Amino acid sequence: MTDSFQNIAVISFPDISKIEFKTIEKQYLNVILINTAFIFLIVFAILFFIDYKNYLELNESIFWLYAILSIALLFVVFIKLIGFKKRxxxxxxxxxxxxxxxxxxxxxxxxxxxxxxxxxxxxxxxxxxxxxxxxxxxxxxxxxxxxxxxxxxxxxxxxxxxxxxxxxx
Amino acid sequence: MSNSERFSQFRKQSKKGILVIYLNILYKALKAFWILLFLFIQKFSKISETTLLYIYLGIGLLLVFFLVRAFLIFQNFQFKIENKHFILKRGIIKKTNTSIPFDRIQNINFKQNIIQQLINVHEVNIETAGSSKAEISIKALSFKEASALKNAITIFDKKNVDQKTETSEKPLLKVGFLALLKVSLTENHLQSLLLLFALLIGFFQQISELFDGLGKRDVLDDYITENTSTLETSVILIVGLLMLLTFVAVLSSVVRVYLRHFNLTVFIKNNALEIYQGLTTKKSVILKKGKVQHITISHNPIKKKLGISFITFKQAISGKVKKKQDKIIKIVGCKSAQIATIKDVLFTNENLEGLDKNFSDIYFRIRLYIRSIFILLVLNVGLYVGFENTHVFWANILLIPIFIFAIEISFRKRYYLFSHELLLMGSGTIETHKTYLPFFKVQNVKLKQTMFQARKNVADVVFQTASGKIKIPCMQLEKAQQIYNYTLFKVETSKKSWM
The missing domain is CATH 2.30.29.30 (Pleckstrin-homology domain (PH domain)/Phosphotyrosine-binding domain (PTB))
Structure with a gap:
């Protein structure tokens, strides 16, 4: 049980980094995007509702909220797109x-x-x-x-x- | 009468069981309604005599009802052994019939709380690896009956046939009164204090809810603010409070250790550890070699000087068991010779002596520093918001060295090494932990990398076992992949049962 055991022997075991991974079905990207869209639609709807009824008296800042949410949407979609290829x-x-x-x-x-x-x-x-x-x-x-x-x-x-x-x- | 015949017909527990069940129901009721009782005592003088009569009557009826209920539970709780199955009927209105095959039974443990000790009966818990529903607890059996039942169940288990042949009478470990004092004084007192606080906060919430309900919330709040405002101004009081806290912390450690580990005795019987401990609740546990998933041996600097450590055994937990804590068994006050024996029982022929320690990559230290900076930032903001005074930032003079010290120590204490079958991982800050995990007990492995780790070519390896995760942080990717492959190889070629 010397150190050499760890280094020589381990290499000969089935290597996880050498096997070929399969990508999942391309269609699933649609599912992810639809799910994301759905969530954001709900958030947008809530925001719009608050704006429309003027519950929180946000006035000017509502514009920024819309902007932040839109950027968040773009960001999430971007992440999901590159993330998809990694699955x-x-x-x-x-x-x-x-x-x-x-x-x-x-x-x-x-x-x-x-x-x-x-x-x-x-x-x-x-x-x-x-x-x-x-x-x-x-x-x-x-x-x-x-x-x-x-x-x-x-x-x-x-x-x-x-x-x-x-x-x- | 042989053991199997003795249990071939449906039978009840010892008659004393009624008392145990009755007191158990009472205890639960009291725990749920102690506030009502408290109110009652407080308002005692204001209640008119007729109302008082009704209240007494109500309580009396309730007590009788509980007694009847206890009797019915007792009457309907019947068990027998048939065809290598343990069969249990229970339930007053909703009848349940449980049948457990012997080979699914993981453990049979005896337990005695104060009442059971007084009337000399034993509680028998039958643990299975399956769902928590199948955990069976027989509240009251005489010791003879209990051991007979245990033998009847284990005798069929082929591995346990030689149960009686090699019984070593001399305990491996016996921790006496004074030794336990040593253990308790060197406990992590801060942890004890936190546990005590958690308990007190629970109580406090219940009490404040009560005051809330009575509309007297302000009274309590005033009382507290009045006292805290004087605290802030007086340094003497703070010092006094600190001393009191230290005292309370040490005292709670002592109480905790004595309650849990009083008269700790460990025997080794054919590849299993038998552990007996507890003051008010006596517990006996049999740890079978195969059921232990991994163990951790820990000590702190003072314990190290005294040459004592504690060992935590982790057993497999089934999917949704709530009482995780029950499957973690801790023994304290072990000397190095005893640790060696226990290791030898659990991991026979595995010698890790002389193997080089592999330390974490330098990135681990960087990560610890970055995380600490975040914590410090949050702490500073929190302090500033809390006190609204810039003087609080002076606290950093004390905090920063503590953080640096902690990081450097925990970086140095992180290492891993492995032999053919066994992985050893070191960790800890003030305390030192050594976790031993046989490779074949691993359930699945994970390789994790953040983007930054990927750039530095390091990765975390997470071993998922049936009793929790073990993580080796920040290994060089190449080494991580090697150990990943090796673990998988070991698991996939192993024929031994992991539980």
Whole structure:
């Protein structure tokens, strides 16, 4: 158990940085944008309502609020656009990985033999594009496990079946 | 009568159980309505005799109702063992039938609170790895019955067949009265104080709500402001208060440690640790080797001088268990020889001696400094807004060196090293923690990078285990990827059960 063990032996293990990650379905960008638009629409509506009824007596400053909100919208859309390209996943023989993030990058790998169960779910907008989310859960505090959104329903089902087979072995 | 026969028919708890259940109900009721009682005592003289009669009558009826309820709970609480399943019927109106297969049972623990100690019965808790609904608590069994039940359940578990054969009578660790005093005096008193405050704030809120409801809020507020305004002017009072706080802090540490760890005894029995401790509530826990996910060994400078440490064991928690705290088991006052034995039981043949420590990248120090600057800024603004006086900025003369000291120390204490199977991570500021995690217990791994970290080519590695996260901050990316790959390799090739 010398230091050389750590350096020589580790390199020969399957390397996560060498595998090819797949991007998620392009269609999912629409889902993200529609969701974002929806949220901003609500905020704009609330702001407009306040302005119209003049509840808070904002008068002049309301213009700035609109401006800030518009900039925020542009910024969020911009982030979502570059962030979208960073969402990638990979299924290997014994584990599943997902990476995401622009400012805060993260890469998560869950080995199949630690997965408790797999879930596929679908939001209303995703349904229109025939897309689903695949979540895997491990034991313990499972809030922070892996969730891949924007998969084709058929693909997700295939992955789920593959994982289930692996778990049963 | 053999153990399995003894439990083959549905049976109830010991009759003393009625008393335990009754007092338990009373205790809960009292906890919920103590304010009403307080009001009642306060207004006692003003209440007319007829009303008083009604109140007594009401309380009497309530007490009888509770007694009936306790009796019914007792009558309907029945359990048996059948076909390697523990079967439990309970519920007065809503009947519940629970059946737990033996191999799903994680732990069987005995517990005794003050009442149970007085009437000499044991509470038996059956822990399962599944949902919290399946956690079963049998309130009252005699010690003979309790051990018989435990044996009946564990005897089928093949791994536990040799339960009785190698019983070492001599405890590995026994912390006596004086040793416990040493432990309690060297506790983190600041933490004790904070815990006490949290408790007091809870009480205070309840009381102020009460005054609020009576429209006497102003009285209480006046009382407080009156007293605080004099505090601010008088230095002597502040010094006095500080001394009082120190005293209270030390005292609360002592009380806390004695309540929790009184008569701490640890045995090692075939690859499991048996831990007995507690003053008012005696607890006995059996920690099986396989169930422990990771352990942390900690000490502070004074404890180090005395050569004692405490060990925290973390067991797997199931998805939505609220009482996380229950699965964390702490033992105190361990000497280095005992720590070595415990490590040897849990991680057999793993020797980390002589391996070089890998320290965090220099970026970690930069990150700590940047974060501290933010905290200092917020603190300064907060102080200024609070006191509206520029003199408060002098506090920085004291604060900045403390921050720098803390950062330098915690940077130096952060390291990791690993052997084939075991990862060791060091951390801490004043206290020193060493966390041991066997690789195969990891549930998933994460590699995290902020944009700045990416530019400096460093990353955080987060190991998710069934009992929480362990994070190694700011490793060089190459090393991070190596340990990431190695962990995955270890987990994926491991045939051992992680729980």
């Amino acid at each position: 990638k996943y990979a299924v290997r023989e014994k584990d599943i990985s997902y990476k995401k993030g622009v400012f805060f990058r993260s890469l998560t790998t869950v080995p199949f033999n630690r997965i408790q169960h797999v879930e596929i779910d679908q939001g209303p907008i995703s349904r229109y594009f025939n897309l689903v989310s695949l979540s895997v859960f491990t034991a313990g505090d499972s809030s922070d496990d892996l969730k891949i959104s924007g998969l084709l329903k058929e693909d997700a089902q295939q992955i789920k079946e593959y994982i289930s087979n692996q778990i049963d072995e």
